[in-house]
Amino acid sequence: MVLPLISGMAKLTADSVVRTFFHPAWTKPVFVVSGETENRPDLRTLHLLSQTVDRALAQAGLVPDDLRNMRVGVCLGTTVGCQFCTVMNDLHPTPAYGRFLETGTADPQEGKDYLSRNPAEWLVRRLGLPEDVPAVCVTNACSSGADAIGVATSWIRSGRCDLVIAGGCDSLSAIPFSGFSALGVYSDNPCKPFAEDRDGLTLGEGAGILILETEASLRVRGVSRSLAVLGYGSSCDAYHLTAPDPSGAGLRRAVQTALMEAGVAPSEITAINPHGTATRNNDAVEQQVLGELLSTSRILPTKNKTGHTLGAAGAIEAVFAAELAREGAVLSTSLAFGGSNAALVIGPADLPRTPCVDERDPADVPYEKPAPGKSIPRRASGFARLAVEGVCQAAQQVPDGIARTRVGLILATAFGAHRETFAFADELLEDPELPPSPLRFSHTVHNAAAAYSAIAAGIHGPCLTLCAFRNVRERAEELATYWIDSGFADAVIVGQVDESHSPLVCFVPTLENMVQFDVIARR
């Protein structure tokens, strides 16, 4: 059994709290990395990423040249990092977008630059690695960082890679700031996770990186490491676009799956780094589920120190968990927009492992296919509508007799919800003094399409959105096959969605609508 050992780790989080990072009319706190001067969210995200990767590699005892002789992968969670050109943090359009707004055209070179800024693929080039190493971003909103580490563990366990640079990165950006404010969940003060008087989240920025490596690879380098990512779980509520399922059933399944893979009993968990965003709904569900399942009272939230770093949060919290894991297994949980839940168990590699007991949800019911021609959820945007149609059609191929919690979804995309992001940016630029549409904000998140699809097709198993320009569909299919082979799911609906639209088509003239989904199932 191959364990993903942690050979190096690092996190970079805010060192100050300021109130006027964005537009002067907006006075709410944000946690910032004060040395970072880049004002453009996509480039700022890459700066935070590269500093953190350098430190994690150094801790692993590696320089980039060493990686050329290894089978390496890169898997990163992000939100802002895959939004590319929209608005600057001082609410000006980014240069290429500004020119598009003025002239209606775009420079092909800018299109090329645009295509080169997926953080995972950018890191591959920065480290001088071959172009064909597996490199994807997970764009699963607030659970992205934890999910990226989960995907990385599958690359190690399946023998796909000797070493994976895994984690997440996100900078502050005006888009989520104004969006969460308009949703009414942004606190006027630094957030207070799990406090009785908590009143919402506070955004932050940063990056968290784990270098995951096989024992064989470490042995060749003459290095030994004692911590490992023991288990990963993922699930989808299929309940509501922005609110968690108040029953907590989805989060419970994700935690149980991670414990099962880890071979760790709930009573052996010594501490928890929870998601703890300090919104009323999130903390209530988390407190209930963690209290019911686990016996430890060491629940140690960290967003009051780091802020909510969105796609980086799950990774930064995994690093906090790893720092606590020398004495015993530590659980880290993430609840995302769109109803995705993720859980990681990190602990000593030599922890005695109890045989896995598969405790299926007693209330689980067989998967019910969506009726052909079932109506698309009312609010779904253009990109999401394409996905919902493709997923519901493919769902007809799911074999009979599979439980609904064992049906997963992997949505691959090169560009994600760009039309929606541009529409939101336009509204923001039109009048920054007024709040933008919270619904439009919810559609800028790449995984809104997967969330709408999961709700429409009744998918309750693991649910991920992967974003990359190269081979993203192949990566998604590979992962789906691994999920089936390892028993993580019994059927996975997997495919790609991309939408051709203005202004994106100016940057990428060859872009055409693409919707293609298939089912990979246990035989």
Added chain:
Amino acid sequence: MNRDELKRQLKEFIIERLSLESVTPESIDDDAPLFGDGLQLDSLDAVEIIVILQRKFHCDVKQIKKGSEIFRSINALADFIESQPHSEP
């Protein structure tokens, strides 16, 4: 702007922003509940309506609490808009 015109505009904004595809302004009863039965809107629609009040009707929404009476019906929303010092769209 008279009250009928205000309610018509309000309904048009709500239909457009909440993608109520098969609904027309005429089919919304001014006293029918917006949430629960009636139009079956939810909490995400409620925050969208708050932004409509701000962007389109220049309302001050600081005092609006969750489950507020103003969301009861189109008439209740119109009462709230008319109670504002500057409510012209």
